[in-house]
Amino acid sequence: MIPQGPLSQKIFTVAKQYIPGGVNSPVRAFRNVGGEPFFVRRAAGSRIEDIDGKHYIDYIGSWGPNILGHAPVVITNTIHEVAKSGVSFGIPNMFEVEMARTICEWVPSVEKVRMCSSGTEATMSAIRLARGFTKRDYIVKFNGCYHGHSDSLLVAAGSGALTHGEPDSAGVPKSFAEKTIVLSYNDPEALETLFAARGEQIAAIIVESYPANAGLVFPKPGYLELLSSITKKHGALLIFDEVMTGFRLGKAGVQGLENLTPDLSCFGKVIGGGLPVGAFGGRAEVMDLLAPIGPVYQAGTLSGNPLAMAAGLAQLRELERRSGFARLESLGAHFENGLRQLLEAKGVPHRFNRVGSMFCLFFADRDIVNVDDVMKQDLEFFRKFFWGCLDKGIYLAPSPYETGFISLAHTEPDLDDTLTVFEEVLGEI
Ligand SMILES: *Cc1c(COP(=O)(O)O)cnc(C)c1O
Numbered sequence: 001m002i003p004q005g006p007l008s009q010k011i012f013t014v015a016k017q018y019i020p021g022g023v024n025s026p027v028r029a030f031r032n033v034g035g036e037p038f039f040v041r042r043a044a045g046s047r048i049e050d051i052d053g054k055h056y057i058d059y060i061g062s063w064g065p066n067i068l069g070h071a072p073v074v075i076t077n078t079i080h081e082v083a084k085s086g087v088s089f090g091i092p093n094m095f096e097v098e099m100a101r102t103i104c105e106w107v108p109s110v111e112k113v114r115m116c117s118s119g120t121e122a123t124m125s126a127i128r129l130a131r132g133f134t135k136r137d138y139i140v141k142f143n144g145c146y147h148g149h150s151d152s153l154l155v156a157a158g159s160g161a162l163t164h165g166e167p168d169s170a171g172v173p174k175s176f177a178e179k180t181i182v183l184s185y186n187d188p189e190a191l192e193t194l195f196a197a198r199g200e201q202i203a204a205i206i207v208e209s210y211p212a213n214a215g216l217v218f219p220k221p222g223y224l225e226l227l228s229s230i231t232k233k234h235g236a237l238l239i240f241d242e243v244m245t246g247f248r249l250g251k252a253g254v255q256g257l258e259n260l261t262p263d264l265s266c267f268g269k270v271i272g273g274g275l276p277v278g279a280f281g282g283r284a285e286v287m288d289l290l291a292p293i294g295p296v297y298q299a300g301t302l303s304g305n306p307l308a309m310a311a312g313l314a315q316l317r318e319l320e321r322r323s324g325f326a327r328l329e330s331l332g333a334h335f336e337n338g339l340r341q342l343l344e345a346k347g348v349p350h351r352f353n354r355v356g357s358m359f360c361l362f363f364a365d366r367d368i369v370n371v372d373d374v375m376k377q378d379l380e381f382f383r384k385f386f387w388g389c390l391d392k393g394i395y396l397a398p399s400p401y402e403t404g405f406i407s408l409a410h411t412e413p414d415l416d417d418t419l420t421v422f423e424e425v426l427g428e429i
Contacts, residue, residue: 129296331357
């Protein structure tokens with residue numbers, strides 16, 4: 001661990017006095033790497049500056065939303081312009097219609113979509129809708145998949161829930177959690193056994209399209225197809241949580257890459273351009289059960305907020321204009337090639353999982369197919385690596401369970417400079 005700069009230390013002391021743990025979301029506290037966070041002063045492009053004046057190349061991008069990098073002019077200008085006409089109305093505005101149309105055009109499985117203000121709300125509402133549609137109570141999720149922090153879904157979850165060693169939160173009634181059946185990911189037999197026994201009780205399977213909140217893990221060939229066919233066979237719905245992957249890996253997210261048609265999909269992060277956002281959508285027949293035309297209640301004071309919609313639309317347009325997904329893949333491949341060469345030359349046992357601009361480096365000498373494998377990596381080595389990199393101006397997620405993000409603002413020289421730092425740090429561990 002390295003101590004943060006004096007101003008960060010001072011403010012964190014005050015923060016802890018007034019905010020539980022000093023942070024508004026657990027992983028920001030740096031507890032999993034045994035230290036304290038820095039406070040940001042400003043960020044632009046691929047760079048962050050902390051309040052003590054130290055600069056970092058950032059691989060978190062606000063945990064996914066900032067796919068263009070920090071404070072891109074297209075988004076800051078849009079926010080300035082739109083804000084002049086009002087920042088929230090609680091009355092329909094044209095940006096939410098344009099956002100809905102764009103999502104439905106880009107993601108073929110989505111015929112109708114409802115906006116909300118966070119990924120948590122999106123998955124929570126999709127679960128309620130699936131239960132309302134099927135008139136069944138049970139849902140299936142996978143160990144290590146994180147779907148936000150609503151009661152039904154905070155069971156065997158990833159992300160901050162995992163890093164704090166409390167996969168189940170206090171305050172979630174046992175009777176709620178009992179309606180959530182947790183299976184091991186990438187285990188077809190477990191799925192088949194469960195559905196054979198209890199298929200008619202299950203409202204939905206919810207899955208992170210590519211699990212990316214407990215490391216980054218890929219489905220085995222045929223696994224996602226099995227999720228799709230088994231739900232169809234038993235009259236359950238398949239919910240793809242694409243809050244992280246949606247609009248990051250391509251216009252239609254993982255479902256586009258894998259050519260699959262989930263019943264419902266959840267989005268967030270990138271579609272808000274860095275402002276609070278969530279969305280869930282899918283088959284019109286299911287979506288039309290929502291209030292005000294159906295019996296499933298769902299609402300939000302700030303849902304479809306004009307600033308968030310306009311910022312998100314500006315981000316999507318810019319991605320399209322710059323052929324962003326192809327460029328991100330090429331940046332990702334550049335990083336991967338360099339990193340693999342480096343780690344092999346150094347003889348460091350590792351696995352590196354990457355898709356497009358999302359990556360996760362594991363200090364492990366076994367393949368990573370589920371959260372159990374993720375937990376067995378060399379955590380002490382990760383901690384040393386993390387602090388070494390931070391010291392030299394590379395900001396990786398302060399936890400071995402998070403996915404790294406490359407943005408369109410990163411350049412090949414940024415990535416090469418990062419690899420140079422990696423090499424130095426590995427030499428010092
Ligand atoms: C971030 C995330 C969420 C939760 O979104 P919030 O906006 O933080 O509530 C849900 N699912 C996945 C896959 C995520 O990565």
